[in-house]
Amino acid sequence: MTVLNNARLIDPESGTETLGAVRIRAGKITEILIQPIENIDMFRTRNRDKEGSDSALEILDCGGRYLAPGIVDIGVKVSEPGERHKESFRSAGLAAAAGGVTTMVTRPDTSPAIDNPELLEFVTRRAAAAAAVNVLHMSALTRNRAGREMVEIGFMLDAGAVAFTDCDHVIEDTKVASRCLTYARSLGALVIAHPQDPGLSRGAAATSGKFASLRGLPQVSPMAERMGLDRDLALVEMTGVRYHADQITSARSLPRLERAKANGLDVTAGVSIHHLTLNELDVGDYRTFFKVKPPLRSEDDRMAMVEAVASGLIDIISSMHTPQDEESKRLPFEEAASGAVALETLLPAALRLYHAEALTLPQLFRALSLNPARRLGLSAGRLAVGAPADLVLFDADAPFVLDRFTLHSKSKNTPFDGQRLQGKVLGTWVAGRRVFG
Amino acid sequence: MTFRQKHLLGIEPLHPEEIRSLLDLADRYADQNRSGGPVEPVLTGLTQVNMFFESSTRTQASFELAGKRLGATVMNMAMQASSIKKGETLIDTALTLNAMHPDLLVVRHPHSGAVNLLAEKVNCAVLNAGDGRHEHPTQALLDALTIRRAKGRLHRLTVAICGDIAHSRVARSNIILLGKMENRIRLIGPPTLIPAGAADWGVEVYGDMAEGLKDADVVMMLRLQKERMDGAFIPSEREYFHRFGLDVEKLAHAKPDAIVMHPGPMNRGVEIDGTLADDINRSHIQEQVEMGVAVRMAAMELLARNRVAAPREVWV
Numbered sequence: 001m002t003v004l005n006n007a008r009l010i011d012p013e014s015g016t017e018t019l020g021a022v023r024i025r026a027g028k029i030t031e032i033l034i035q036p037i038e039n040i041d042m043f044r045t046r047n048r049d050k051e052g053s054d055s056a057l058e059i060l061d062c063g064g065r066y067l068a069p070g071i072v073d074i075g076v077k078v079s080e081p082g083e084r085h086k087e088s089f090r091s092a093g094l095a096a097a098a099g100g101v102t103t104m105v106t107r108p109d110t111s112p113a114i115d116n117p118e119l120l121e122f123v124t125r126r127a128a129a130a131a132a133v134n135v136l137h138m139s140a141l142t143r144n145r146a147g148r149e150m151v152e153i154g155f156m157l158d159a160g161a162v163a164f165t166d167c168d169h170v171i172e173d174t175k176v177a178s179r180c181l182t183y184a185r186s187l188g189a190l191v192i193a194h195p196q197d198p199g200l201s202r203g204a205a206a207t208s209g210k211f212a213s214l215r216g217l218p219q220v221s222p223m224a225e226r227m228g229l230d231r232d233l234a235l236v237e238m239t240g241v242r243y244h245a246d247q248i249t250s251a252r253s254l255p256r257l258e259r260a261k262a263n264g265l266d267v268t269a270g271v272s273i274h275h276l277t278l279n280e281l282d283v284g285d286y287r288t289f290f291k292v293k294p295p296l297r298s299e300d301d302r303m304a305m306v307e308a309v310a311s312g313l314i315d316i317i318s319s320m321h322t323p324q325d326e327e328s329k330r331l332p333f334e335e336a337a338s339g340a341v342a343l344e345t346l347l348p349a350a351l352r353l354y355h356a357e358a359l360t361l362p363q364l365f366r367a368l369s370l371n372p373a374r375r376l377g378l379s380a381g382r383l384a385v386g387a388p389a390d391l392v393l394f395d396a397d398a399p400f401v402l403d404r405f406t407l408h409s410k411s412k413n414t415p416f417d418g419q420r421l422q423g424k425v426l427g428t429w430v431a432g433r434r435v436f437g
Numbered sequence: 438m439t440f441r442q443k444h445l446l447g448i449e450p451l452h453p454e455e456i457r458s459l460l461d462l463a464d465r466y467a468d469q470n471r472s473g474g475p476v477e478p479v480l481t482g483l484t485q486v487n488m489f490f491e492s493s494t495r496t497q498a499s500f501e502l503a504g505k506r507l508g509a510t511v512m513n514m515a516m517q518a519s520s521i522k523k524g525e526t527l528i529d530t531a532l533t534l535n536a537m538h539p540d541l542l543v544v545r546h547p548h549s550g551a552v553n554l555l556a557e558k559v560n561c562a563v564l565n566a567g568d569g570r571h572e573h574p575t576q577a578l579l580d581a582l583t584i585r586r587a588k589g590r591l592h593r594l595t596v597a598i599c600g601d602i603a604h605s606r607v608a609r610s611n612i613i614l615l616g617k618m619e620n621r622i623r624l625i626g627p628p629t630l631i632p633a634g635a636a637d638w639g640v641e642v643y644g645d646m647a648e649g650l651k652d653a654d655v656v657m658m659l660r661l662q663k664e665r666m667d668g669a670f671i672p673s674e675r676e677y678f679h680r681f682g683l684d685v686e687k688l689a690h691a692k693p694d695a696i697v698m699h700p701g702p703m704n705r706g707v708e709i710d711g712t713l714a715d716d717i718n719r720s721h722i723q724e725q726v727e728m729g730v731a732v733r734m735a736a737m738e739l740l741a742r743n744r745v746a747a748p749r750e751v752w753v
Binding site: 327 | 449526527528546548549550551553554568569570571572603606609632633634635637638
């Protein structure tokens with residue numbers, strides 16, 4: 001039995017922060033104390049009476065630091081199978097633990113794509129053997145993410161797939177899309193889509209506007225996202241499927257999302273940490289580590305996204321962790337690969353929003369932990385009796401300058417290299433077991 | 438010295454004073470070239486490598502001639518035919534070349550920003566001879582010199598840039614340069630060929646030649662690429678010529694002494710009327726080519742002067 005004493009408890013469900021303690025037993029939270037234990041000896045004695053023996057009682061003084069439910073990160077790319085030199089389950093697991101991510105929900109855009117039960121079993125086995133944190137897997141929605149034939153959704157659910165997504169591929173054929181969603185609906189599966197008009201966004205490397213035009217980069221209007229979302233929401237209305245938009249990044253999309261939710265559709269939306277903390281100007285002189293998909297937006301869009309997270313219109317913040325090796329980034333901007341590693345920088349970057357007073361800590365953890373867990377039907381993401389003891393202890397203020405070569409990920413493609421960040425993870429627990437710190 | 442750059446990657450990093458001093462030097466070279474007198478071989482003993490990842494006849498010849506006039510050893514590498522086909526990355530090509538210790542590297546590449554990337558990896562002076570849709574600084578400088586010689590000044594002029602602005606690195610560099618020198622810039626073209634956000638550049642955007650050319654001092658026409666003519670960006674060649682091709686009638690809206698420019702190669706009868714292009718009283722297209730050599734001589738001389746005197750080490 002472990003007691004994490006004298007911690008500021010962040011409870012995203014009630015939206016409160018209290019100085020107290022958490023008692024953990026058999027991988028679960030068994031008690032929440034709303035004030036810290038002052039007299040340790042008396043506590044030990046009382047517990048000896050209760051439990052008979054105190055030999056296993058470990059009391060850890062958290063020194064008044066923050067303790068929150070561990071992050072549930074939907075959309076992590078682990079490059080197994082196919083590109084293990086970029087990221088393996090082991091390295092991703094270490095990065096997750098160091099970043100306070102207690103549950104990774106992996107993307108199926110591997111090579112080959114996770115589109116059959118045998119492959120899903122393979123990654124499940126690999127993850128269980130190598131990763132230090134919980135790993136759940138998503139399945140492709142169509143074979144090879146090609147947008148033509150649906151995967152065996154039923155078998156994939158049986159094999160443990162928690163959601164179905166073609167990642168950044170959009171099913172262009174609306175007929176195929178509607179059938180996939182109808183079939184998924186019949187099995188109660190969650191579908192995660194990338195709202196984007198495929199024609200308009202083809203070949204784009206930057207958001208259209210003054211900056212991209214000056215840099216001479218192929219560009220896409222943020223309107224492409226709204227068009228994609230409009231189509232998807234119409235299909236959701238038609239089929240009744242459970243739908244999550246992986247990344248909403250433009251202010252133009254928000255009214256549509258709001259209306260869909262008000263109309264009672266089973267719709268949620270996410271945003272990547274990069275679209276909440278960076279804007280298109282960060283690309284500067286063609287810095288390819290800032291090339292993500294969809295491309296970084298204007299500052300107005302970024303601020304609108306932060307507000308939408310605060311109001312709850314956008315439900316989930318994720319890392320969109322995408323490892324890329326140096327070779328695929330050291331290319332002219334148009335040719336360079338998209339994506340950034342973010343498991344370890346997710347929390348410090350998100351804390352920028354807290355320090356900027358844009359979001360409170362309970363609001364942050366609602367989007368980082370509670371909402372993603374709820375969306376996937378997990379009991380994690382809460383600081384409550386009976387919930388799994390997946391926890392992160394962190395110092396919200398500790399400043400540091402990020403050196404990308406200190407990251408645990410095999411790939412070091414972070415846009416935050418050399419930047420000043422605040423917030424360090426001191427400890428991570430998964431099912432009561434300490435995996436970091 | 439008022440030219441402090443290590444590379445010439447674009448017009449954007451240049452200070453107006455640097456532009457002025459480069460043009461002053463180029464002006465002297467232009468006179469020398471014209472008179473046929475001897476030129477001091479200031480680049481003697483230096484190696485200039487022309488690396489063109491995109492085919493070019495005019496720009497490459499102009500750079501080659503400029504280097505040779507100043508005494509440099511010039512080598513041309515046709516990159517389309519070589520290692521790129523063998524799968525070598527741009528960085529590896531740069532490192533390989535760097536190990537051969539060139540002094541001046543002239544690069545053209547089909548992707549925006551590629552020349553900046555290359556410049557980070559080599560320790561010689563890099564000249565951008567055009568990268569994607571980004572910049573083509575020597576073209577803007579030669580245009581500026583042509584204007585300055587024809588108009589006697591390079592400020593407070595109204596310059597109309599017409600045609601395919603969206604895909605043109607020439608237009609971008611010219612807009613930046615003419616803006617830095619405090620000119621009034623107008624962009625004229627069909628909306629499909631005007632880049633997004635152009636209105637935020639401090640320019641005026643027109644969709645009609647008559648309005649856009651009104652009282653212009655300089656009319657710059659841009660080349661329309663063949664692959665953009667049929668249906669994708671404009672309906673047809675003939676409709677384009679009718680609405681946006683420069684002819685005597687449309688030019689009548691500009692000032693009576695307005696000059697006509699074109700970066701070449703021209704599509705006669707598409708963006709410019711052939712007779713007008715040949716009119717020596719209006720068209721300065723041949724001068725542009727002439728100024729090109731002078732501007733490139735000046736640019737290479739200034740960069741050669743600024744070369745770091747550090748020992749040559751192989752960058753790893």
